[in-house]
Amino acid sequence: MATTTATVSISSSDLQPGNALSLNASSTLMQTGLTTGLELMEMGKGKLTEASAADALHEPLGTANTANWVYICNNATDDTHYMSIGIHEEIIGNLGAGDWMWMPWNMVADGEINIEAEPTGATIPYEYAIFKSTYTLPAKT
Amino acid sequence: MATTNATISVSSDIMSYPISINKTMTMKKFQSCHGLEETSGLRTKKFSVVTETVVVEQDEFTASKACKVYMRNTSSDKAHYFFVAKHATDAAADTDAGASGIIIGKLYGGDWMLIPYLADVNITVASSSTDPVVLEYMVFAE
Numbered sequence A: 001m002a003t004t005t006a007t008v009s010i011s012s013s014d015l016q017p018g019n020a021l022s023l024n025a026s027s028t029l030m031q032t033g034l035t036t037g038l039e040l041m042e043m044g045k046g047k048l049t050e051a052s053a054a055d056a057l058h059e060p061l062g063t064a065n066t067a068n069w070v071y072i073c074n075n076a077t078d079d080t081h082y083m084s085i086g087i088h089e090e091i092i093g094n095l096g097a098g099d100w101m102w103m104p105w106n107m108v109a110d111g112e113i114n115i116e117a118e119p120t121g122a123t124i125p126y127e128y129a130i131f132k133s134t135y136t137l138p139a140k141t
Numbered sequence B: 001m002a003t004t005n006a007t008i009s010v011s012s013d014i015m016s017y018p019i020s021i022n023k024t025m026t027m028k029k030f031q032s033c034h035g036l037e038e039t040s041g042l043r044t045k046k047f048s049v050v051t052e053t054v055v056v057e058q059d060e061f062t063a064s065k066a067c068k069v070y071m072r073n074t075s076s077d078k079a080h081y082f083f084v085a086k087h088a089t090d091a092a093a094d095t096d097a098g099a100s101g102i103i104i105g106k107l108y109g110g111d112w113m114l115i116p117y118l119a120d121v122n123i124t125v126a127s128s129s130t131d132p133v134v135l136e137y138m139v140f141a142e
Helices: none
Strands: A004-012 A021-028 A040-049 A055-058 A069-074 A082-087 A090-095 A100-104 A113-118 A123-132 B004-012 B019-026 B043-047 B053-056 B067-073 B082-087 B101-107 B112-117 B122-127 B133-141
Touching (some): A004 B112, A100 B004, A100 B101, B101 B112
Antiparallel strands (some): A069 A100, A090 B112, B053 B122, B067 B112, B082 B122
């Protein structure tokens, strides 16, 4: 069984004056059955152009309502260049230059992960990793 | 200007070679080099019902900026999970929420997430169990 561990540390000495912030969490990613670690993943990097509009980073080709995780990092160095991250028609949020995100993904039908570069003229280098419970390869054409 | 750093580390032996992701970000305002300056503060809420509940209200924050939401299911029991949804009015459930929202995913016991948040609709959660489960969450905002 594969073991995948995700850890986060969030800290700030001045966000809450007089109350330093230090959050730490760690979890081992399990398949939906909760007894077996995730055993499917893909990762990669690319360049996203504003001109291409929204693109599907990953289609929901696995079983719906399962345990899946999405990591995306915007590697732009221009602070004005951001990625709009969505699931199908719903924009989750804006991922700024240098930002990363870690999100569970239900992988329901029509629940593809979308990414879009902004603003006009932006080209954004990005990295991603998707850890999945199940996945069916698309049929050949 | 405040400085808030978040570091993710992911390690895995799924592949035949080790996978290691390590990245640190400084949370900044939208299209800016200046750090986020506001927060909801760290909140904890105990759920003993499966009814959907709004935990992050969009009108507390400015929409279409650079908000971020951290959540962690503090349960030590993996079987106790929360649906997390971006919903205007729909119930969090095991289905696609339709036009007015979307199910994001499930946070099983011990799982955490850190996502950008557009603050255009509320974030809703629903526990899978009537056993008491505590959700820890915090919003970072401009």
